[in-house]
Amino acid sequence: MTRSFISPSKFVQGEGELKKLGEYVAGFGKKAILVAHPDDFARVQDILDESLSDTDYVHAAFSGESCDAEIGRVVELVRREDADVVIGLGGGKALDTAKATSTLTKKPVIIVPTIASTDAPTSALAIIYTQNGEFERYMHLPKNPDLVLVDSGIVAKAPTRFLISGMGDALATVFEARACIKANKPNMSGGFSTIAAAAIAETCYATLLEDGHKAKAACDANVVTKALENIIETNILLSGLGFESSGLAAAHAVHDGLTVLEETHHYFHGEKVAFGTLVQLVLENTDEETLIEVLDFCRSLSLPVCLADLGVEELDDERLMKVATHACSDLETMDNMPFEVTPKDVAAAIRTADIIGRTW
Structure with missing residues (x-):
């Protein structure tokens, strides 16, 4: 029985990290396509203008739905602009669109979640919906993101409902992992859960119970605390690794x-x-x-x-x-x-x- 554990190549989290985005982009090339909803782009445009001042990038305004038509539009833009790297910024659907685009164009992808509402940022998975928002299928990708960059300060300033939603998503991780392990079912990469993945899923649940309410209070106040940092990591990284390497x-x-x-x-x-x-x-x-x-x-x-x-x-x-x-x-x-x-x-x-x- 083959065990497997998959993860993004690099995960970076901290207050003010978005200011370093340009440095990370330079490691992949000179031209980027940015997939971000206009509202999310506007929230951080001042920081992006500074951090990407030396980067040639095109903003592919995300329509709001991770569907085949939208992915196809962004793929065409990447090819037309001959971009070196794809950047996904915002919430889960924009990030999934960026990941799918990366796979179809064989370009590296940097994922920049501005909210901690799901574990989508770390995974080699994109959820494809219809243009009307109904679930259509899972798109399994050949690799996880090349970089996940989380600015805790940006997350802290987002509406608290997003953070709470992320805790709802992370809540399922341990129960689904336990079910898959008990059933001896493969994880999202086709292997079976490792001891590490199971432990991460258990830690995910324990951290939610320990720090969830304290993190909510910090987000309500739009400030970064240790509890908020812990829950951001739980929602995005622990939940992501737990579900992907143990199963849904x-x-x-x-x-x-x-x-x-x-x-x-x-x-x-x-x-x-x-x-x-x-x-x-x-x-x-x-x-x-x-x-x-x-x-x-x-x-x-x-x-x-x-x-x-x-x-x-x-x-x-x-x-x-x-x-x-x-x-x-x-x-x-x-x-x-x-x-x-x-x-x-x-x-x-x-x-x-x-x-x-x-x-x-």
Whole structure:
């Protein structure tokens, strides 16, 4: 049995690190394509103007959706401009678009998350959506980013909801890792989990419980503290390494299923994953102590614990089965659970998790 552990070539985190972006770009070439949503670009334009003053770069204004059409547009721009490196800046979808572009053009990629809302920055994976925002497929990439550069000061100034969403995404890491290991299922690179990956997943969960609330307070105050640094690292690096080198299971499959409901499109990835984690715990019939611990953690940070928290006020059986069937499709990770799971099982677990979240 082959074990594998994959990670970005380099991870750098600290307050003020964005000012060094130009130095890092110079290590890859002279011309760059920057993939960033106009709003994210505007937030840090002053810093970029300074840090990239000696860099020839073109801003490929990101449309907001990581879809085939948008990726194709950026790929064409990279080729037309004969760029040496791709930079992804902003949130998960812009970063996934940059990573996919890097793969298709065979150019190195620098990932610069300005929020800590998901573990997308470190992975060799891009989530592809339709132009309407529904999950379409996972795009497995041949390598992880060449550099992940995180400026903690920028993250601290972003709305706290992004940080909390990242904690919702990271919350699933240990439970999905445990499921994959128990089921003896391969990780995202096709190997099996290492001791290191399993330990990282466990540390991810422990750090959330220890520093999550303190980090939220720091982000509310727009300041950088040790707790905030720890949670930024947890949301981006520990969760990223933990999920990719151990595997995904029900929580993310449920997230993907929920995307068929239009009313959930206004909610962040990690917010849907948090509810998906509760659904996974119901599927596993986990012990009550763990379930209450996860519920309390989510409630204390205002993470969704029921369907209404995701904007779903009414869910008839027909729409519920669409969610459950999508979550169990061949493209999903539901079969990484250590027992057979059918759409009927998922539908029942969603109903049950919803009641638990509303009434416990």
